[in-house]
């Protein structure tokens with residue numbers, strides 16, 4: 197049987213996190229009542245003139261630099277003409293022949309190893325409004341439209357057809373999301389549509405270099421949908437080709453409920469859009485000085501930071517990846533270590549109790565009620581032996597719901613570990629005298645009984661005795677023998 201391979205390229209639309217729209221001063225905030233963030237410019241009134249938002253251009257440059265692109269000193273806005281109810285001007289202002297940036301390269305870890313994907317271009321454009329097909333009593337007869345999203349700035353990132361599997365495509369999209377969110381140019385919120393992906397996919401026999409006919413699967417707004425839609429579409433195309441048929445060039449939609457892609461329309465060609473330069477906007481000029489200014493404010497990127505954190509703090513690769521999943525997490529981790537915590541202990545708390553508590557409370561790491569200094573304080577108490585690990589978990593929960601330090605909680609509630617030899621020896625003696633059977637079993641050679649006796653001492657001290665000390669003293673008492681000096 198002939199083997200086939202998939203050829204995949206992605207087009208990713210990412211909202212830029214500017215406060216105002218790309219060509220007018222309207223707010224970009226999500227979730228406002230419909231048609232309240234609108235003006236003559238973003239409603240497409242005749243004669244209203246667009247003015248480009250400089251921050252949107254800077255954000256686009258920032259993203260393009262992180263993707264290894266060259267920035268074009270001059271780029272041109274163009275009109276992309278098509279009719280749709282959510283596009284009141286009858287055209288979208290985008291970039292066509294001269295985009296903001298081009299020729300980038302991104303490396304990422306796919307499920308089957310390291311991969312490289314070329315970036316064809318990054319261009320600026322405006323988003324359209326939103327058609328509302330449901331949610332109204334007359335939705336069976338009418339479609340409503342909300343123009344709040346009309347004019348929200350976007351970058352479109354177009355990749356080369358360098359991806360070869362659905363899983364790699366999903367991993368790449370996830371990697372790209374991490375970079376955009378890390379740069380703070382996009383909020384990564386795929387449910388609200390701030391980040392969406394179209395996939396171009398074709399199949400060919402392994403070894404062939406010519407491209408097969410591609411289809412475009414539109415509007416995939418999760419990594420899982422992207423992967424499942426591509427898996428289905430690749431299988432469908434292979435079946436068509438194997439059966440002697442030809443794949444039709446078309447735009448398809450992913451039907452989440454049925455788990456299939458369905459034909460939407462025949463694919464448009466660029467000439468269908470009758471692109472021409474936007475006469476109402478001057479060319480965008482991004483000179484060297486501007487690039488350098490933006491470059492100088494770029495953060496250390498995710499891969500570089502993960503590698504540095506792993507090396508500098510001698511963390512296992514898994515831990516380093518976990519504590520650098522976002523810039524906020526990485527900042528929190530490094531601040532905790534800077535406040536005196538051992539790196540491995542800090543990572544353990546972040547991946548364990550802190551992650552759990554934040555998730556339960558629905559709070560992001562940068563708003564954590566327990567700040568790095570207080571977490572380091574808790575870790576210090578454990579390292580010093582002031583409290584045991586088990587007690588520390590309870591102390592942490594109290595820290596999370598108050599602004600008290602670990603030391604203050606331990607002091608106020610008398611939680612400090614009992615390390616005093618006399619005090620522990622007294623408890624040990626009592627447990628030994630009360631548990632004659634277990635003691636006899638231990639002395640008869642049943643070593644596992646020791647654990648039970650340690651547990652009894654810990655219970656008697658409310659979990660506060662230093663377990664190591666309890667162990668030592670118990671062994672000493674038991675090994676003294678029935679007729680020994682202990683009695």
Ligand SMILES: [Zn+2]
Nearest residue numbers: 220222235238
């Ligand atoms: Zn407006």
